[in-house]
Amino acid sequence: MGRATVGCLVSLVMASGVAWSGEPNFDEARVGTYTLPDPIAGPDGAAAKSVEAWRAVARPHQLAVLEENVFGRRLTSAPVAVVGAVERADVMLPGDVRARRLQARLRLGTGDAAPITEVLLFLPHDGREPVPVLLGLNFLGNQAEYPDPGIWLPPSWLPNDEAAGIDQHLATEASRGWLAHRWPVPAMLKRGYGMATAYCGDVFPDRPPERDAAAAQPSADAPGAMAAWAWQLSRILDWLVTLPEVRKDAVAVVGFSRLGKAALWAGAGDERFAAVVSMESGCGGAALSRRDYGESIAAITSRFPHWFCPRFASFAGREADLPCDQHCLLALVAPRPLYVASAVEDRWSDPRGEFLACVAAEPAWRLHGLEGIATSDAPPTDTPVGRTVGYHVRAGRHELLAYDWQRCADFLDRALLGRMPPTADDHGAFHPLQAPLPVQPPAGAVVLVEADGGVAGGAGEGSGADRPAFVSMGGGAIDWKVRDGGLEVEASGRRSNHVVSTVTFRDADIHAEFATSPEASGNSGLYLHGLYELQIFDSVASRPPQMQDEGALYRFAPPLVNAALPTGAWQVYDVRFIAPRRDAAGAITRPGHLTAWLNGKLVQDAIEFAEPRSPYTPYKHGVTDFMRGVEKRILETGAGPLVLQDHGSRVRFRNVWIRPLDGAAVSP
Ligand code: GCU
Numbered sequence: 064m065g066r067a068t069v070g071c072l073v074s075l076v077m078a079s080g081v082a083w084s085g086e087p088n089f090d091e092a093r094v095g096t097y098t099l100p101d102p103i104a105g106p107d108g109a110a111a112k113s114v115e116a117w118r119a120v121a122r123p124h125q126l127a128v129l130e131e132n133v134f135g136r137r138l139t140s141a142p143v144a145v146v147g148a149v150e151r152a153d154v155m156l157p158g159d160v161r162a163r164r165l166q167a168r169l170r171l172g173t174g175d176a177a178p179i180t181e182v183l184l185f186l187p188h189d190g191r192e193p194v195p196v197l198l199g200l201n202f203l204g205n206q207a208e209y210p211d212p213g214i215w216l217p218p219s220w221l222p223n224d225e226a227a228g229i230d231q232h233l234a235t236e237a238s239r240g241w242l243a244h245r246w247p248v249p250a251m252l253k254r255g256y257g258m259a260t261a262y263c264g265d266v267f268p269d270r271p272p273e274r275d276a277a278a279a280q281p282s283a284d285a286p287g288a289m290a291a292w293a294w295q296l297s298r299i300l301d302w303l304v305t306l307p308e309v310r311k312d313a314v315a316v317v318g319f320s321r322l323g324k325a326a327l328w329a330g331a332g333d334e335r336f337a338a339v340v341s342m343e344s345g346c347g348g349a350a351l352s353r354r355d356y357g358e359s360i361a362a363i364t365s366r367f368p369h370w371f372c373p374r375f376a377s378f379a380g381r382e383a384d385l386p387c388d389q390h391c392l393l394a395l396v397a398p399r400p401l402y403v404a405s406a407v408e409d410r411w412s413d414p415r416g417e418f419l420a421c422v423a424a425e426p427a428w429r430l431h432g433l434e435g436i437a438t439s440d441a442p443p444t445d446t447p448v449g450r451t452v453g454y455h456v457r458a459g460r461h462e463l464l465a466y467d468w469q470r471c472a473d474f475l476d477r478a479l480l481g482r483m484p485p486t487a488d489d490h491g492a493f494h495p496l497q498a499p500l501p502v503q504p505p506a507g508a509v510v511l512v513e514a515d516g517g518v519a520g521g522a523g524e525g526s527g528a529d530r531p532a533f534v535s536m537g538g539g540a541i542d543w544k545v546r547d548g549g550l551e552v553e554a555s556g557r558r559s560n561h562v563v564s565t566v567t568f569r570d571a572d573i574h575a576e577f578a579t580s581p582e583a584s585g586n587s588g589l590y591l592h593g594l595y596e597l598q599i600f601d602s603v604a605s606r607p608p609q610m611q612d613e614g615a616l617y618r619f620a621p622p623l624v625n626a627a628l629p630t631g632a633w634q635v636y637d638v639r640f641i642a643p644r645r646d647a648a649g650a651i652t653r654p655g656h657l658t659a660w661l662n663g664k665l666v667q668d669a670i671e672f673a674e675p676r677s678p679y680t681p682y683k684h685g686v687t688d689f690m691r692g693v694e695k696r697i698l699e700t701g702a703g704p705l706v707l708q709d710h711g712s713r714v715r716f717r718n719v720w721i722r723p724l725d726g727a728a729v730s731p
Pocket residue numbers: 319320321322343344345346358363411
């Protein structure tokens with residue numbers, strides 16, 4: 064380590080924060096009324112009447128007000144030098160995405176005290192370069208963002224995180240890919256975007272003592288972590304725009320949570336960022352401070368005194384005296400595209416306050432003849448709005464999910480790149496409920512295994528209306544039994560005593576709860592159409608997880624993260640399966656894709672697949688005439704069964720259901 068950080072460089076010390084003991088308000092009725100300052104006003108309080116006046120007077124004024132009262136002085140630019148060589152490697156990502164991985168150490172400034180940041184950049188490598196790039200900082204080091212053993216482990220101080228496998232404040236092998244569910248590289252590359260990231264702590268470790276580095280009396284507008292992180296983002300941009308593979312006019316700055324606040328501040332101050340994206344940035348980010356809802360200035364400045372300038376804390380409890388509010392920050396992005404994402408359950412970030420800030424920032428876009436968010440009605444959940452300023456509030460809690468990135472890319476496709484987003488066939492958001500178990504089946508679901516392990520329609524042989532939920536590989540009665548609250552695999556020596564659902568489906572959401580058993584490493588699987596296997600396997604300790612581990616789409620993609628639980632614990636898979644489409648001759652005309660969640664973590668993100676690759680499918684290994692018939696019907700109709708796999712281990716299943724997404728499902 065031994066690197067200087069910007070925290071030291073700016074000699075940052077802050078007055079101790081306001082002790083905060085208040086209860087946050089989560090009651091909309093108690094928000095009260097407030098008046099917002101004009102986001103396009105100059106020092107005389109009058110709104111700019113022309114783009115020229117805004118640019119010459121109002122914009123610099125608004126920036127200065129935010130510097131003085133919220134973020135502190137902006138740090139001055141510094142020369143950026145690559146230390147050593149830029150590493151370029153061609154890599155194949157899950158879903159057969161050809162990519163180029165770049166890594167560079169950048170010295171930000173001159174002299175020994177200059178901080179060094181390591182930048183990781185994935186680019187689509189399919190002849191589309193130069194490409195637009197989404198740049199964002201990360202919380203736990205580049206290695207945690209993606210499970211690629213070639214990613215450098217940072218030497219910087221990291222916050223300890225037991226679950227992520229980080230102790231001693233240093234990156235570990237175990238932490239590789241821990242946050243990959245927040246950074247869907249293959250999916251974004253497939254959409255033509257490059258993905259760049261760096262660890263925020265390279266320049267300003269996220270810890271309050273950072274403020275104790277020097278003087279006891281910092282100036283009221285002394286910069287904090289947000290200013291340092293915004294500066295880091297601009298310096299990385301200095302380097303990105305030198306790369307032939309990167310479209311200089313299409314680098315968007317993106318950030319989640321505290322790093323969303325930093326992204327907004329970076330984008331506001333540095334107009335080279337072609338678009339700005341805030342994901343659940345909340346207080347001090349996209350949410351209005353004057354709305355007394357969720358996190359308050361008192362709360363944030365007492366818990367994170369090192370993030371903002373000291374003066375910000377002085378507005379705790381007297382928000383009406385602030386000469387700005389967070390809509391003024393958003394307005395500084397104009398006329399460029401701005402996207403703001405919230406989550407319904409993230410009340411701490413005040414989703415409504417984030418939406419209302421977009422509405423209140425609109426004059427800045429209108430001044431430019433653009434429409435801004437163009438509505439003052441908060442949209443329903445999972446329904447993005449706005450073309451120049453976009454916004455969505457998705458179902459779920461404070462997280463950064465594939466859904467957020469996909470909707471952000473839809474927005475940027477139009478607003479930044481002037482192209483239509485691909486037609487979505489993912490049937491809206493997919494972030495299923497995975498707790499508490501057993502999960503209640505939704506409307507329209509066909510239950511195959513009940514919550515107590517009982518089998519719908521019984522386990523006996525039958526036909527017509529009596530037909531049970533599953534038949535054996537021979538098409539007869541299954542011999543699996545209900546034990547300990549689950550339908551237990553009757554393990555066979557040949558490992559081919561699978562059970563085959565009698566319901567067939569084409570595109571569907573599939574939910575399955577299961578518990579592994581120690582023999583044969585708890586091996587089993589969900590065979591979708593009997594062709595594509597989502598692995599069930601005892602693999603808690605496998606880091607980074609491999610192709611045979613739980614969460615893998617066997618022979619296509621290892622899981623993004625290890626989300627496996629120990630032997631015997633009830634676990635849960637939710638899968639969105641979009642089947643391949645075939646022509647009359649049976650050739651695939653459009654690959655299938657699937658997204659899968661395992662125990663609350665995204666393990667497969669829109670992974671593409673075409674012809675099956677496993678030699679063990681029930682149409683090869685242990686095949687019967689009955690299964691040959693099933694395979695033939697898949698080729699003819701595109702619809703197939705769910706097969707629960709016998710792989711020599713007495714794995715148990717319960718609460719297994721299928722929710723067809725199209726009209727191609729067939730019930731016996
Ligand atoms: C805390 C903090 C938020 C911040 C978040 C995060 O919840 O109060 O302001 O956005 O951490 O960065 O995860």
